[in-house]
Structures are given as structure tokens and as C-alpha cells.
Amino acid sequence: MEPLIQLRNMEKVYEAGGSKFYVLRRVSLEIQPGEFVTFMGPSGAGKSTLLSIIGMLDGSWTGEYYFNGEPVHRLNVKKRNELHKANIGFVFQSYHLIDNLTVFENLEIPLSYKNVPHKERVSLVCDILDRFNIVGKKDLFPNQLSGGQQQLVGVARAVIQSPKLILADEPTGNLHSAQGEEIMELFRKLNEAGTSIIQVTHSERNAAYSHRVIQLKDGWVVSETSNAARVG
């Protein structure tokens, strides 16, 4: 089977004052469709940067990156954006819901950027509200929700466009343990339903939900371990 993600010798470097600072060094890895992978490592290891590159939010790197067989490194910005819009959903530690929009509107946003017709958008949003059991919250603004509820909406927003891949950066970092567990269970179910997931986390407990843990340090991939004792 063709890997969903294939990175070869990926490097990212900052230049400042004539010196080079490597954020990622010769990263090569493969992630299969349906896989749940965790990036771990100390602060400054390059985890979030790698996540941004995989999510195609960052285009300044060298090396090769294939997404579902498409050579991302050869695509122009427009094509990359299209690939990103069509296949990737994001979940953030701080939820990053848009304050001025209701829950319904927050969920509608990614669909509108994909030019999904209005009727279809409404139908999809209603489905997801139902699926995530948040129909009653649809007219509330983010500041009227608890942290867990906000992250639930954040995940729903990532899922609504049926992405092949969900990228989650410390998705439970701002939640207490019960809420965190609820979100991780949600990820597990989504993964079981076929969505690939990559998360960045410091939590061993969250890492236990993934099939594989990739350790990064100073920009290098230092280890890869399969997770025999995966939750679920």
C-alpha cells in the first residue's frame, strides 16, 4: 500500500547573523493510511515544526515530501493549499475557535473555504453537531463553552470535512484529565473509522492511544517505537 506520508531527508533551517540553526535534520519517515502516530520529545525538538510542515502550513524546508503519492516539494503554494484543504484537519492545544463566530459558524468555516454549497454545508454541520452530541450548543459563542466543549468543537471542526489526516498539537494540553481522556477516546474512534492521526504530545498517557511513537531531539528523529500496549 502506498504510504499516506513519506518524508525523505527533510531539513529546516533558520539563518540568523550568518549562523544556521537547524530545526529539523534529515528527517525521513513514512506514515501509512489509517495509522495513529505520536511525535514526542523535549521542547525545541522540532515536533510542532514537523507537524506544521506535514500540515503544509510551512513551505520553507528542503527534502522530499510525498502526500498520498503527490510530491508536495514540487507543488506551488496554490496546489499545496488545495491539497491541505482537501485532506487535512487541525486540532490545536488552545482550541483556536474563532471568538466572534458561533459553534455552528465555526464548524461551517472550513467547508466555506472549500466552496461547499450552502445547503450541503448546513447539512454537514447538522450531522456533525448530532454526531458529537453538541446540537444544543450550536448558537453559543466559544467563550460560553467549557474548555472540553471547546476542544470537542475543535475536533468536530477538524473532522467535518472528512479529512484523510488529522494533525493535533497537544490536543489535551489545556484540559483536565477526564476531558482529555474524552478527546483521546474520540480520536481513537475516528482512527478506527479510518482517519489517520498525528499528534504532538508530552503525555505518555495520550501517546498510548497511538500505534507508533516517534521521538525527536534537536531536530533529529532519535527513535521509533511501535506501541504494543495501545489503548483500546
Next chain:
Amino acid sequence: MADLLRDMRYALRVLLRSPGFTAVAVLTLALGIGANTAIFSVVNAVLLRPLPYPESNRLVYLGEWSEQVPEMSISMANFNDWRAQNTVFESMVGYQSDNVVLTGRGEPERLRLRRITAGFFPTLRVRPILGRELTPEDDKVGAAPVVLLGEGFWERRFGRDPRIVGQQLVLDQQSFTVIGVLPSRLHGSLRQMDLFTSLWRLEDELGGESNRGSHPGIYAYARMKPGVTVDHARAEMKSIARHLDELYPQSNGDDSVVLQPLLDAIVEDVRPSLLVLMGAVGFVLLVACANIANLLLARGVERHRELAVRIALGAGRWQLVRQVLTESVLLSLAGGMLGLLLAVWITAALVRGTPMGVPRMDEVSADRSVLFFTFCLSIVTGVVFGIFPALEASRADVQETLREGGRTGTAGGGRRRLRDFLVAAEVAVSLVLLVGAGLMAKSLFRVLQADGGINPANVLTARLSLPDAKYNDDAKRRNFVSQLVLKAQSLPGVEAAGYKNPLLGGAQNAYVIEGRPLPPPGRLPSADISRVSPEAMPVMGMRLLSGRYFDDHDNENTQHVCIIDETFAKQNFAAGDVLGKRIYSGGPPPAGQEPDWLTIVGIVAHVKNYGVDQPSRVEMYVPEAQRPAGGGSIVVRSAAATDPAALTTGLREAIRSLDPDIPLYEFRPLEDIVNENTASRRLSVLLIGSFAVLALLLAAVGVYGVMAYMVTQRGHEIGIRMALGASQREILEMVFRQGLRLALTGIAAGLAGAMALTRLMSNLLFHVGALDVPTFATGALALAAIVLLACWLPARRATRVDPIVALRYE
């Protein structure tokens, strides 16, 4: 469309969530858009709106031209030849303006009359609303006198009585039959007319075919045939005039034709100042835009997270720009709506404050063009101030912004440079306005300081006209005027009284100096001639430079005399060799008879009759007693303790005792008449000055905003500096240095801009160069001072940063 509506809904929500920002922005925009809309209302009504006639672009105005008098009235014979020989006009009609006195219907009333040739209103494509038009049968010598009424006069005097047609009106002692009423849908000067009557009925008095050299105040309108251009029409008319010059060299000389579109002829004098005003008020809006853009940029920092999330969710750059632009356009539309209300108020004040003589001001209104202009201006304004923040926002660094703990509240170098640029641009534009206003104000000061040749203080004037039918010989006219002056002089509170015709300026007459060779035909010099009673010149404060004023001995039985002005003397005579010289006035002396020579008995200072900033012609004065005429002005100097206006009743009674059918009208202090010449200039100074002050305030707020923001952003740095031992003075210097850098950049650009742009207003300046160094320097210094003042509050706040508090937050 659905997306646009959604963007608008979100934008509205965003704006309502920041009521303070929204209110400041909307108010700033309302001021800018409102001022622009108000000035545009005037520009639209005066310069742009077509005249209220079908196909008015085919209407042209015609006058005669000669080297000495670039624009003069058309002689009757020339008019007839122009009309007969041209192939470019569908029709060509003539007119002449006059005043008549209506009697026999209560108080005598002076009315404004226009004599017109038959076909005048059909040429304009205007039909009477009542009765009939003037026919060729009405418009010839010997025809029964008929008159058409203006709608305004019909309403005011006859309450729109339809039975007025067929009734008789006694005008200047002659009975006229009313044949119709014209609609008020006419352009300004025509709409102000009370009456219209036949012109050619007076053919004999107008010089007739025989006197081609006489220019009796006739001008012409014509309607060009379809497809004929103004250039084509002008070329043909000039060719006809050249041909007439060859046929009649004695009377025509090198005369030619003035032909211009009717609208241009009406508004050409006010076009430059209106365009300068439009430019100035546009600058105010630019400054307002820069201010709002700066506010949006500052807010952009706060909104970066939202925009980064949108990018992460798949928003394209255009979609982000569209979202941010929707907000700015919504803001400016709100500003536009408020501005429109403001404009209604400003426009009304403008119309009230505009001096008489500015054409078409009575047509100013907020029509569809104005609404469309305001709408478009609002949209463009929203795009102009929104585009920089929108583009800047669309470049949000997603990874950096969304990363937990990443920088979300600091201004990047690009954004800071953009904000600095906008503030420097505000300073620059404000300086251009300030210098423009300064130059205009200095011109006004010079105008007010200039010697106009008369002393108008404490002088009251009033006009009268003597109907030819009753005052049909010189003796009657002479007698009436001398008695009126005597009665006026005897009124309590009157120091002296006189009579002058006309009050300012004079009828242009060609003259010949005795003993000098006769210039070629058409090259005779000319002078403004006015008739004065002996007391008029001292009453009006006209300074005698040599010789004497007229006295009672200068009458019909004595040697004919004249007084000339100093310009006349300098142009024609050696110094000290003027008095006693003789002049003939009224064209070349008649062959075969002794000319009516006028002996020069005095020289007076030159009078700037049309305003000290306007060109004036050489002047000659003759005694009223030696050349009595049918109308003029009584001039009365009041005793020091008397208000000139208080003399009105006495003067009315004086004239009524002489002839109850002669009204005195237009009672006005001479000072008001003189000031009227500067009123338009004063209004321009007031407006441009207000715009400059507004721009200056906005720029000061802009500088304050940027500096305050800088102090907030660099609070940590300031804390470190203070912890390392920086004194308050050094911190103050640091802030002021940045402010000064912005000010100097803006001032340098502003000076360059002002040097380029003030040239465009050089024809509005008076005795001040467009590059007047003191004005430029004063403007720059004033602006620098205000910018530094705007820096002072943030600078003071910077010195109060507590290093411990500032560093604790790190």
C-alpha cells in the same frame, strides 16, 4: 452572494464587539466623507450637472473679442451678420439685461428684466407654462410692448394667478401686455430674472445696423446643429468675424468672437477654486484613511490568531483579504451614511455662506449623483484604508501565531514600517494642506491690506433708475439728480452726499488724445467712464493726486471737463504734463465737426473697482451735470456717530418727495460691496483652513497612536534600559527621537508635495508666490511642534514605566 452576506454578518459582529474602535473610525470617516460629499455637492451642481435644458451640451455662449477688450458685447449689426452667415447653429439668439421700475401696482418696485430676441426660449427648448412665447412679430420696431413673467415673480407678486395673461404692467412708465409665464426650470442668472421682453423692438436705440461700432450690452446664445463640435463652431465664427473685419475695418478693426460652451461660460470663474477645494478635501479623507488604516493595523495584531486559524482551516489569501476588506468597507459605509447627514448640514452652511455671484449655488442639492458619489467614495475609502491591513493580515505567520506561547501580540518589522509610513504620509499630506491654507490666508491678508483707491467706511449707497419715458431729456435728469443730492445732504446725520453712475467701474469707451495721431481702426485705447456729481469722489474717499475735484461750476454751460486716474495719466502723459490736456471719448472723433473735447482738470488714485485682486481698467470721470444719464447710485457718508444704515428711511422719503414713482433699491453700505469682492476668497480660506486643521488633528492623533503603541510594545525594553540606569531624560529622548524621525520624514515629503501642488493654485494667490518660503517654513515648524506635542504624552508615560513591573511579565 451568500458568502458575501456571511462575510458582512461576521464583519458587523466584529465591529459591534469593539464599539470604541468602531465609533472612532465611523466618526473619523464621517468627517472625511461628509466634507467630501459637501464639496462634491457644490462641484456637482456648479460644474458637472448639465444645464436644465434638453441637449444642453449643444448650447454655446457668444461675445465679441478685441485685443483691448477680450470680452465685450456684440454690436447689433455684427450679431445679425453672425446669425445670417453661420452654418453651424440651429438657432442663435441675443439678450441684454436691464432693470425696470414697476409702477401702478402699489409700491414701485425695481425688477430685473432681460430683453431677448424671438426664439430665445425655443433655442433653450423651454416653453412657457402659461400663455405664449415671444414671436418675431413682437420683436421688431413698432411692435406693441409685451412681456413674459418669470415663475418666481409671478408667484411672489401675483400669487400664480392664471388671469395675469393679457393684463397690463407699467414698466418704466410704459404699458406692457403680459403674454405668458416662463418656468423656473432655468439656469441661475435667467431664473433670477423677473421679466422678459423683446430686444429688437429697441433696435433704433441699440445702434441699429448703421452703428457697427456700438456695443450695447448684447450677448448671444446659440444651439449648435447635431454633430457640430465647439471647435468647429468656433473656427467658423472666427472666420465670419475675420471677413467682417475686412468689410468694416473702421468699426471692427481686428475684432473676433468669443465662443464657449454655455456651461463653461457660466462657471469658468469659479472652476479653479472649486477644484482646489475638492483636492484639499480629498487630502483630508486621505489623512483619515491613513488614520483608520493605522487603527486597523494595530487591531490586526490582536486578530492575527483568528486569521492564522482561518488559514489553517483552508482559507485562501483572497478569502482572508475579502473578509478583512468587508469589515473596512462596512465601516466606511457606516461612516458614509453619517457623513451624508453631516454633508447635508455642511452643504446648507456652504450655500448660506457663499457670496452672491457664485453661479448655480441655488441649484446645489443632494441628488442621485451625490448619493452615488458618496456610496462609491465610501466603498473606495473602505478599500483604500483596508487594503494594507488586509494584505498584511493575510500574511499571518500561521505556525508562529498558533504555536502555544508563540508571539501573538507584537508588531513585526513590516507592520511597524507600514504604520510609520502611514503616519509620515499623514504628516506630509497635512503639511501640503497647511501650506495651501497658509498661502491662501496670506493672499487674503494682502488683499485686505491692499489699497483699493477708495475709503468705504461709513458710506451708504442705494440705486435708482430714471425711466426714459418720463425723464426724457438731459435737463430733467440733471435736475432730478441735483435735487436728490441736495436733499440727501440736508438729512440729519449725513456728512456729505453725492451721485455716481455706475457706482463702481464704468462704461467702456474708446478715447483719443488731442494732437496725437489716430491709432489704426480697432486699436483705439479705451477707459471705464463714470459720471459723478461734484461731491461723489470725496464722499467715496477717492484721493486727489493732482488738480481738483469737480465743482458746481462744471455744468452744462461750462467747458467740458474730466478727471483721470493715475494709471491713465502714466500710460498717456509725461509726469507733470497732464492737467489741461484734452481727450475725446466715444470712439474716433466725428469727421467734419469739432469734437466734444474733455479737458483734464484732475488726477485721482486708481480705484480697483472689481476687487483689489482683480484686473481693472484705466478710469475716467466726467461730471454728471455735463453728461446726465438715466440711472446710478446715491452715495452718502454718514457723520461719525451715525450708523449709515439708519439713513435709509430719510433717503426713501427724500426721493419720494421728488417723485413717488422712483424707488431707491439695493441699500448697501459701500463696505459690504467692497467686502463682497473678497467674500469668495474668505470662504476659500475658511474652508481650506478648516480642512488643514482637521487634517492636522487627525495626523496628531495618528502620531499619538503610533507612539503610544510603540511605548506599549517597547515597555519591556524600556524597563530593561531603566534597570540598566537610563535616566528619564534618556527615555524621553528615545521616544521623541522616533517621533521626530516620523515628523521629519513626513515634513520632507510634505514640503516636496507642497512645492509640486501649490503651483496649481498660483492663480488663486495674490502678491504671494506659490513657493513662499516663510509660509512653507511656518507650516513645517507648526507641524513639527504639533507632532512633538503628540509624542509628549506617550513619552511621559514611557518615563513612568516601572522596571520591576515591566520585567516581571517576561
